[in-house]
Amino acid sequence: MLTTLKRIVDEVNRQPVLEKALESVAKLAKDAMHTECCSIYLADEENKHYLLMATDGLSQSAVGSVAIGFDEGLVGLVGKKEEPVNIANARTHPRFLVTPQVLEESYNSFLGAPIIHQRHVVGVISVQHSRHQVFDDSQVAFLVTLAAQLGSAIAHAEAREALDRTESPALKSRARALRGVAGSNGIALGKAYVIQPQISFASIVPRRTHNIGREIVRFKQAVKKTQQELKVLSGKMTLILPSDTSAIFDVYNHMLNDDLLGEKVQNQIHNGWNAATALKIVIEDLCSELGQMEDSYIRERITDIRDIGQRVLTNLIKKEMLSRPIPDNLILVAEEVTASMLAEIPREKLNGICSVRGSNNSHAAILARALGIPAVMGLEDLPLTNLDGRDTILDGYSGQVFFNPDAVITKEYKVLLVEEKELDALVQSIATESACTRDGTRVSLNINTGLAADFEVVRGIDADGIGLYRTEIPFMVRNCFPSEQEQCELYEKALDAYPGKPVNMRTLDVGGDKPLPYFPIKEDNPFLGWRGIRMTLDHPEILLVQVRAMLKANIGRGNLQILLPMVTSVQEVEECLRLINQAYAELCEEYQCEVPKPKIGAMLEVPAAIYQIGLLSRLVDYFSVGTNDLTQYLLAVDRNNARVASLYDYYHPGVIEALHYIAKQCKKYNVPVSVCGEMAGEPIGLLLLVSMGYRNFSMSAQNLLKAKWVLKHISLEEVESLLQQTSQVACPQQIKNLVAQKLDELGLGGFIRAGK
Known part of the structure; x- marks a missing residue:
């Protein structure tokens, strides 16, 4: 069964056109289940119906034209219940919908299963007999x-189709947005600039x-380049391996010289x-053809074909990627954006x-903010290849x-971008x-920092210091551990940026989603693993050098x-x-005098x-x-997933309650407390934290002025009433809505959404 399932799902990913892929799935599923009919319906959220997209057993003329409402028929029932519906005589069921166009008079039994992706029903697959x-x-x-595995495959295919639709005048309609998770507030217009660490099919x-002519030339050039690379590799391998072993390169060259492969690609x-x-x-x-062969030797040639195909593909794509300039007004697109990527791109672009x-x-x-x-972030179904250079709005x-x-x-x-700039000026x-x-x-x-650029951003703004220096x-942006002197020079700049004001330097906190390229940490669950203080205590030489650099800079x-x-x-x-x-x-001892001794805090x-808190105080x-990691650990949610x-x-009630508890405990033990997590930089989060009694916050430099403006236009009495209201609410979205409503009443809605 697993082999059959894999083959069917692979068909969706393999076929370039979604409709063709679904046709193949319907046929393969029908054959695998030995039924007389298999049909696939996809959800159309805008029109609130399921559209018949593929069938093997119903009338082909109904494909693309028969639509069943979300509240209609057995297909609608499957979607509504979000579970399988298995009926021996469908015609006697009260939800049976007579649809003459589909020609299903000969079928009686019905089995339907929802196709779900990220908690949303994206379609229904049914079989009949x-x-x-x-x-x-x-x-x-x-x-x-099968339905469970089809969910992500169909969502990915639909994302591809959405991109193709924007390119074709015939298919072009109102632009469809791809939806991810809001990572850093603001609006950006520019050209997509894709960084791909690996090129794969x-x-x-x-x-x-x-x-067509240009593409054929590109293909032939890639083949020629691959042949040259194979010749070099063959020569190297002949020196260290027997000739019969290195003969694999002769097989590869034969494949490339085979007119059949080149002819098929050109067709x-x-x-x-x-x-x-x-x-x-x-x-x-x-x-796919070789995978169905019974001869094990022939099946093993799949690896060779994929390898040679991968080499040609790399030479096809790599030439374009290397020659492209870094454009102005770019929007960086990647599988995973890293600090080193950001360091390589000029900030002004x-x-x-x-x-x-x-x-x-x-x-x-966090770096973006x-x-x-x-x-x-989290655009799971985003197909990276061929996005490069597209006009993009984020x-x-x-x-x-x-x-x-x-x-x-x-x-x-x-228009919204103009309003954003007016708000920034305000x-x-x-x-x-x-x-x-x-x-x-x-x-x-205070500001959260770690980048030299932050000091430029905050220049001319009255901040109370650095609440968190990462x-x-x-x-992370180096090839080896910085020396004590190099660290000292960095820390001196941070301390000099705020003379007479506290600068809170966090000791090295790597692991989780913050790896060092020269000190890899491989773990099954890195967020619950060797990170932060755990790592530096295991490597006191790293901590001692860093602390010495901090203390020296503080002199x-x-x-x-x-x-x-x-x-x-x-x-x-x-x-x-x-x-x-x-x-x-x-x-x-080294300086023969008392050097300044800093205050020590715990996160x-x-x-x-x-x-x-009592013992630690x-x-x-x-x-x-x-608040970033506290939320992650309280809710058992990997924040990078x-x-x-x-x-x-x-704004989960459990997190809100924990934050309120911390404020009360710190007051009880008379120990100062601040909030350096990203929650403080959000107007909604800031107001809730103030209502709990917090008075010391740290945030990205970009959010600091907005926080000042919001605080300036609300009284402590109004803030404290918000805490009383939200304490009675069990849903995070309702908590946000309550505070957002208050911000709207005060004319501050532009700080939590696009525009003013």
Whole structure:
């Protein structure tokens, strides 16, 4: 069964046209289940119906024309119940819908299963038979399993179709948005600039061409380049392996010289496909044919065909990728955006970030907010290949991305972008003012940083210091650990940026979604693994060098504070304090004088730590709440996993209650507390935190002015009433809606959505 299922799902991914893929699925599923009919309906959310897209057994003339409402028929019942419906005599069922066009008079039994992707029913697959009997358990299990696997394959294919639709004048209608997770607020218009670490057939989005001659030339050049590479490889292998072993390269060359392979690819190009798509179709067809052969030797040739096809594909795509210039007004698109990618692109050219992986609190999203760049994360079904150079609109508020948007959408977003700039100009008017509420309650606003660019962004803005200096960022964009002197110079710049104001430097916090390229950490579950304080305690030489650099940089300045990340126990803090004191004693001896001793703080981001506030308060001078990881661990949601991104929410009642508990415990033990997580940079989160009693916050430089403006226009009494209202609500979205409504009433809605 597994082999059959895999073959059917592979067919969806292999076929360049969704309709053709569904036709193949219907036929293969019908044969595998030994039924008389198999049909596939896809959901049309706009028109609220299921459209018959493929069938093997019903009338072909009904395909593309017969639509069944979400509340109609047995197909609608399957979608509504979101579970299989198995009926021996469908005609007697009260939900049976008579549809003469489909010609299903000879069928009696019916089995339907919902096709679900990310909690949404995207379609229904059904099988029918003339017998008056229910389908057996094995048939139900097969169809349910097939439907479950089809969900993501169909969503991916529909994303490809959406992109193709924007290119074709015949198919072009109002632009369809691809939806991900809002990672960093703002609107960006520009050209997609795709960075792909690997080129594979799976990543190739089928694409048409009108320049057949050019594509044939490109294919032949790629073949020639591959032959040259094979000749070099063959020569190297002959020196170290027997001639019969290295003869595999002769087989590869024979494949490339085979007129049949070249002829098939060129035939597909003549059918209107570009060279990469044509090669994909031919190679996958050959592999599919060989995979059905009984001869094991022939089946093993699949690896050779894929390898040679991959080599030609790489030479087809690589030449284009290497020769392309970095455009102005680009929107970076990648499987996973990294700090090194951002470091390579000039800031003035970067308008937005679009990532297949990640969520609103993955490290890439945090970097985007630090740079003030709109970002959308978790676009799971985004086909990267052939996106390069497309006109793109990115909405960092709603999580929508439009590729090749139509004139109407473009005009709408250009208006919103103008309003965004007007709002930015408005908040600049209070840049030099201190942060306080309308009734005069003082609030401390600091910046989160780690990038030199942040100091430029915040120049001229009255911030109260650095609430969180992420020391790992300079580590991540290098090829080796920075020396003590290199670290010292970096830390001096940060301390000098805010003379006389506290600068909270977090000790190295890598692991999870923050790997070091020269210090790889491979774990099945990295967020619950070796990260933060756990790693640095296991490598005291790393921590000691870093702390020495911090203490040395603080000489003559005196505004350093050190934050310890990922604290889970008193013993961890005690061991860290021992190492910090050791570094301090070494420097005092080296300089023959007392060097400034910084305050030491602990981050509250692991749930266990919040129940030890009393014990920890005896050891540290202050606490800082990391709402990013605290939310992740309280909700058991990997914040970098797009599949569960919708479950990650600061405004979950459990998270709100934990934050309120922390504020009360810190007050009880008379220990200062701040919030350095990204929640503080969101107007809704900021108001809720103020209502709990927090008065010290840290956020990205881009959000600081907006936070000042929001606080300036609301009183403490109004804020505290919000906490009373939200405490009675069980749904995160309702909590957000309550606070958003208040912001709208105050004319501050432009801070939480596009426009003013």
